[in-house]
Amino acid sequence: MSQDRIVSPDPRALERARGIASIVEAGAQQAQDERTLPEKTVKAMKEARVFRLFQPKVVGGDEADFATQVAVVEELSRADGSAGWNSIANGPSSGFAAAYLSDEAADTLFGGEHENCFGGQFAPNGQGVAEDGGFRVTGSWNFGSGTGHAEYVMGGFIPLYDGQPKMLENGLPEMRVACIPREQITFTDGWFVMGLQGTGSYDYQCADVFVPEGWTYPLFTKEPKRGGALYSMGIYPVTAAGHAAWALGVARRALDEINALSREITRMGMSSTVAERPTFQKDYIRAECRLRAARLLIVDVYSEVLAKAEAGGEIGIRERADMRSAATYATEAATDAVDFAHLAAGTRSIRAGSVLQRCFRDMHTGTQHAFIGEDTYLQSSEVFLGLRTDATLI
Secondary structure (H helix, E strand, C coil), rough: CCCCCCCCCHCCCCCHHHHHHHHHHHCCHHHHCCCCCCCCHHHHHCCCCCHHHHHCCCHHHCCCCCCHHHHHHHHHHCCCHHHHHHHHHHHHHHHHHHHHHHHHHHHCCCCCCCCEEEEEEEEEEEEEEEECCEEEEEEEHHHHHHHCCCCCCEEEEEEEEECCCCEECCCCCCCEEEEEEEECEEEECCCCCCCCHHCCCCEEEEEEEEHHHHHECCCCCCCCCCCCHHHCCCHHHHHHHHHHHHHHHHHHHHHHHHHHHHHCCCCCEEEEECCCCCCHHHHHHHHHHHHHHHHHHHHHHHHHHHCCCCHHCCCCCCHHHHHHHHHHHHHHEEEEEEEHHHCHHHHHHHHCCCCCHHHHHHHHCCCCCHHHCCCHHHHHHHHCCCCCCCCCCC
């Protein structure tokens, strides 16, 4: 990491996140039981400006750099994986809406006394029949993270003009994201899962809902209507950085837990504690080093690319591959750390109410997300090797 790229998080934002960590952690079991974040947790996150972190300054947001985004998400995820996950769902959804929707929509949604929350799914699982002034959207989406407490729900869709999609130069159809008031959405739930149980990631649908064109934006747009270079990079960098930060935070908690437990646990047939065993010591410090190295990689890579964007440079396929492979690696390192802690804790980690059990379940649910799947490694590698000049997944 070059000295001129060392970026520290905004201490005010980090302090606010640390200030609500006890509230977030206290609500973790309730979130798990109710399958969505408690009202008290959501209120605390709003008061700590967690969702405003990702919004452009012009609408009252923080427009935070990546070092700050990572630090805040990490802190919340350490307290509770579900709250951390919602911070990377509701927060960026809010930021994208603020940056890309029309002036009319932004004036309605932002700047009032009440802070609106946004959640949902960006995959284009809907269709929007084009008509004068907008689209008639019908669709069905799964895993709408953070929709349990969102006033507005996002839904990706493919516009149809005279019954046909518009094909773009890259060979893909035009894809857009609609911002729809909660009351026009039908929730079908479906959020009965192994981990991340408190995220309120409900399935939902809508039928023939008119959405004004200004309340939609192109899925892969890099032309913000407000905000700076962060939003000219498109939705992928913020989303990928969030996934990595979430995984790092969950893993940080798991390693902290096993650090404390290892000095208490004596496994059957052993005369020394787990902490005194050389094998544990070696594996523990390796997990620590890998996790910290992965964190530095994320901050370095994403800060470098943002600096390039701020200088007016083009963010091309190489930069995208660099960011996506770093996020996938960080998630991999975090998963390995959680697995190590889980195994080292023995039966302590399988009991109901165990923090390590929650970390294990959350991590192995979050890793199923396509955003940090194996294909990001493969396509990024092909870019680095000169075998690919574009990639839809990165």
